[in-house]
Amino acid sequence: MRTDTGQIVYLADYRPTDFVLERVDLTFELHPTETKVEARLIFHRREDTDRQAPLVLDGDELSLLGLLLDQAEVPAHQYVATAESLTVRDLPESAPFELTITTVINPEANTQLMGLYRTGGIYCTQCEAEGFRRITYFPDRPDVLAPYTVNIIADKAANPLLLSNGNFLGGAGYGEGKHFAAWFDPHPKPSYLFALVAGDLGVVEDTFVTMSGREVALKIYVEHGKEPRAAYAMDALKRSMKWDEERFGREYDLDIFMIVAVSDFNMGAMENKGLNVFNDKYVLADPEIATDADYANIEAIIAHEYFHNWTGNRITCRDWFQLCLKEGLTVYRDHEFSADQRSRPVKRIAEVRHLKSEQFPEDGGPLAHPVRPTKYREINNFYTTTVYEKGSEVTRMIATLLGRDLFKNGMDLYFDRYDGQAVTIEDFIKSFENVSGRDLTQFSLWYHQAGTPLVTASSSYDAGGKTFTLSLEQMVPATPGQATKEPMHIPLRLALFAEDGTMLTPTSVTGAELTDDVLHLTERAQSVVFNGIPSRPVLSLNRSFSAPINLQFSQSAQDLALIARHEADHFARWQALIDLGLPNLLAAARDARQGVPVTCDAAFVDALLAAANDESLEPAFRAQALALPSEADIARELGGNNDPDAIHAGRQAILALIAEAGQDVFAALFDSMQTPGPFSPDAASAGRRALRNAALTYLSQSDNAPARAKAAYDAANNMTDLSAALTILAHRFPEAGEAKAALENFHDRFAENALVIDKWFAIQAAIPGAATLERIQGLMEMPLFKRTNPNRMRALVGTFAFANPTGFGRADGAGYRFLAEEILDIDQRNPQLAARILTSMRSWRLLEPVRADHARSALMQIERAGALSTDVRDIVDRILK
Numbered sequence: 001m002r003t004d005t006g007q008i009v010y011l012a013d014y015r016p017t018d019f020v021l022e023r024v025d026l027t028f029e030l031h032p033t034e035t036k037v038e039a040r041l042i043f044h045r046r047e048d049t050d051r052q053a054p055l056v057l058d059g060d061e062l063s064l065l066g067l068l069l070d071q072a073e074v075p076a077h078q079y080v081a082t083a084e085s086l087t088v089r090d091l092p093e094s095a096p097f098e099l100t101i102t103t104v105i106n107p108e109a110n111t112q113l114m115g116l117y118r119t120g121g122i123y124c125t126q127c128e129a130e131g132f133r134r135i136t137y138f139p140d141r142p143d144v145l146a147p148y149t150v151n152i153i154a155d156k157a158a159n160p161l162l163l164s165n166g167n168f169l170g171g172a173g174y175g176e177g178k179h180f181a182a183w184f185d186p187h188p189k190p191s192y193l194f195a196l197v198a199g200d201l202g203v204v205e206d207t208f209v210t211m212s213g214r215e216v217a218l219k220i221y222v223e224h225g226k227e228p229r230a231a232y233a234m235d236a237l238k239r240s241m242k243w244d245e246e247r248f249g250r251e252y253d254l255d256i257f258m259i260v261a262v263s264d265f266n267m268g269a270m271e272n273k274g275l276n277v278f279n280d281k282y283v284l285a286d287p288e289i290a291t292d293a294d295y296a297n298i299e300a301i302i303a304h305e306y307f308h309n310w311t312g313n314r315i316t317c318r319d320w321f322q323l324c325l326k327e328g329l330t331v332y333r334d335h336e337f338s339a340d341q342r343s344r345p346v347k348r349i350a351e352v353r354h355l356k357s358e359q360f361p362e363d364g365g366p367l368a369h370p371v372r373p374t375k376y377r378e379i380n381n382f383y384t385t386t387v388y389e390k391g392s393e394v395t396r397m398i399a400t401l402l403g404r405d406l407f408k409n410g411m412d413l414y415f416d417r418y419d420g421q422a423v424t425i426e427d428f429i430k431s432f433e434n435v436s437g438r439d440l441t442q443f444s445l446w447y448h449q450a451g452t453p454l455v456t457a458s459s460s461y462d463a464g465g466k467t468f469t470l471s472l473e474q475m476v477p478a479t480p481g482q483a484t485k486e487p488m489h490i491p492l493r494l495a496l497f498a499e500d501g502t503m504l505t506p507t508s509v510t511g512a513e514l515t516d517d518v519l520h521l522t523e524r525a526q527s528v529v530f531n532g533i534p535s536r537p538v539l540s541l542n543r544s545f546s547a548p549i550n551l552q553f554s555q556s557a558q559d560l561a562l563i564a565r566h567e568a569d570h571f572a573r574w575q576a577l578i579d580l581g582l583p584n585l586l587a588a589a590r591d592a593r594q595g596v597p598v599t600c601d602a603a604f605v606d607a608l609l610a611a612a613n614d615e616s617l618e619p620a621f622r623a624q625a626l627a628l629p630s631e632a633d634i635a636r637e638l639g640g641n642n643d644p645d646a647i648h649a650g651r652q653a654i655l656a657l658i659a660e661a662g663q664d665v666f667a668a669l670f671d672s673m674q675t676p677g678p679f680s681p682d683a684a685s686a687g688r689r690a691l692r693n694a695a696l697t698y699l700s701q702s703d704n705a706p707a708r709a710k711a712a713y714d715a716a717n718n719m720t721d722l723s724a725a726l727t728i729l730a731h732r733f734p735e736a737g738e739a740k741a742a743l744e745n746f747h748d749r750f751a752e753n754a755l756v757i758d759k760w761f762a763i764q765a766a767i768p769g770a771a772t773l774e775r776i777q778g779l780m781e782m783p784l785f786k787r788t789n790p791n792r793m794r795a796l797v798g799t800f801a802f803a804n805p806t807g808f809g810r811a812d813g814a815g816y817r818f819l820a821e822e823i824l825d826i827d828q829r830n831p832q833l834a835a836r837i838l839t840s841m842r843s844w845r846l847l848e849p850v851r852a853d854h855a856r857s858a859l860m861q862i863e864r865a866g867a868l869s870t871d872v873r874d875i876v877d878r879i880l881k
């Protein structure tokens, strides 16, 4: 493990390299513990740089076996090699030269899963962000682009498959029992997009004919025997390729596109040019093992990685500060894809739920950073929900400000202008300024200022003058390193409704620019007057969540109910239901803490049940309406001195009140929302299952007994229904015989399937209450529990820390101490994973004082430990600051 050096990298220090890399030629002689890597790199000195400057290459835990300059051995005085760098002096002043670097690496010992490693008997690489330097010495930065030739030599029986980026050049036998393959990738790429895979895998094959008529071979490689489970991923891939042609005019650019599924992977997937590597969780699916959520994730991630081919690969980042250039944009693209494939409002609701539960806490806590940060200590810690999800929201706002056509023109210009280059956010923004003539200087603050803006709204109606006045104020809270903020350009979609639900259109508007339904809030405070409004209007503000803000606007229950009934924008209907419900949940948490009986407004319950029962609405929307804000969401809204037990008890009490009031509605839905016929993962069927399982959740509250959920468990013929019933049983009746029987049955049925057993671990990790810690410690003793597998660690330890506020946050602090010990242990093997799970502690300051004290002690236990990785050191320091 590389331990912390305390070095910070600053955007302001960016300089281009002294040397230009022309070509890369790699030869791998694969061996589980001693893989030999020969890198032939052709460089020339950049014209405008120092003629004497040495060439400094990056390394990480490397040892140099040989170094040649133009085929001749380099004398010892001309270079210095350490594990972390290779410096070569006295290089030609202008002529190109060839360096041949030989290193030996040990894939089997690579538990970090960065660089070349082994998983399930296959060789696999992960190079983003700085993994390539664990393979060979290299200018390992995204602005160094070159075409690559890759030769792979390996034992033929164990590795019939030898894959790398680009197009296949050829292969042949190679001495006794070995063979080789050669690949060439003509598209200049940075090292983080390099990939190599070798081993013995099964394949699913198909073809795609591009818009210009070229045939592309599509291959998805999975473990032998699992080929049928890759069918949905293949279908999603073809739909993604088609959609990117139709929506963005982007055509695929190699003869072959490959996806490899592996079981040990730190993230979701990786967009290596022509050879995506995936966490198998996001490839493998069939009704028996995958939930509807799994299908939706597979579709989204297959699309995301494919879309990177243009946004990330053809046009890449100049430096890692620009990560949102590829990630925010590509998330926006995959969100749009899913919205087009499924239901747009339901997709938007899911996005906003995710944004609020993951990104808002990050933006409001010690790990807050701008979408385009200006410094980092460990880049791996910046693959954050701020860079990805807020980055996507910022892209969405550009589309909102410009409108669909100008946004498309801006994207076209971006692709034309920067193809083959490594660029910056400023370049991206310039494309939209150029096509629209709009000055986006103030808007760019979204990239530079961290923190979720708070917009406060109030309104008044003048019946005599028929004017409606909306007063808006914005405030961006202070965040680490940014004490004061400038006002932002905030696009707020809005609509006005009459009492009968019809839309009101003003004759004119003063005080703000209004284009279509988009109001431009640009000042700290702005008063906007809508003229020609015949009666008191009901305002629907921030429709479709046009800006990622916190909105403070008190509206009466009647007004919210009107929006929930009449808005054309179904996202806004959902938001109105949430706004109706939230005050009840907050009051319930306070009441539960004081031992006062919990109550719930009838207006909210009525509106919720009306939506649940409204057959003109799609089932998936109705299911979203019934899913109350999570305990973490309630904690965030309460804003401090939080007691997780009271929040849980309050929320449960509200659930029970709704369940009681809606018993008939839920019973009817549970019966009527069956999905007859064979299982289909399509969005409409998934919506029916979601609504039926939401009904079952409420029914199990009012039953106050496990029988109905157990019957549902026994009757389930797909993983969505099975895991939903199991979750209800385990979470609501953990001590009941039915829950124990179902958990045992699930275990026995799926013991052989790692992805399903992850669900079994995760469901148990999320069981509310103090007793879950002991359960988890017991589960960790099982032979099934594999500490080296990131999915398993995330399923058990990650779910506990991120998604079980009462178990993890039990009052004696044992949950936090458990996490501290786990983090120190994981850090020895896999720093990236340790750091990511540790971010679950980011909101510790919102806890009541006793728990906050326990949390601080646990964090300090980590901080005081001797050799921490840079990854964990960076997170723990920032969380404690």
Ligand code: 0A1
Pocket (backbone or CB within 6 Å): 126, 128, 129, 266, 267, 268, 269, 270, 271, 304, 305, 327, 383
């Ligand atoms: N670029 C990938 C995410 C990714 C980042 C770092 C990794 O290192 C372990 C792996 C994957 C994406 O956005 O999908």
Ligand code: ZN
Pocket (backbone or CB within 6 Å): 304, 308, 326, 327, 330
């Ligand atoms: Zn990505």
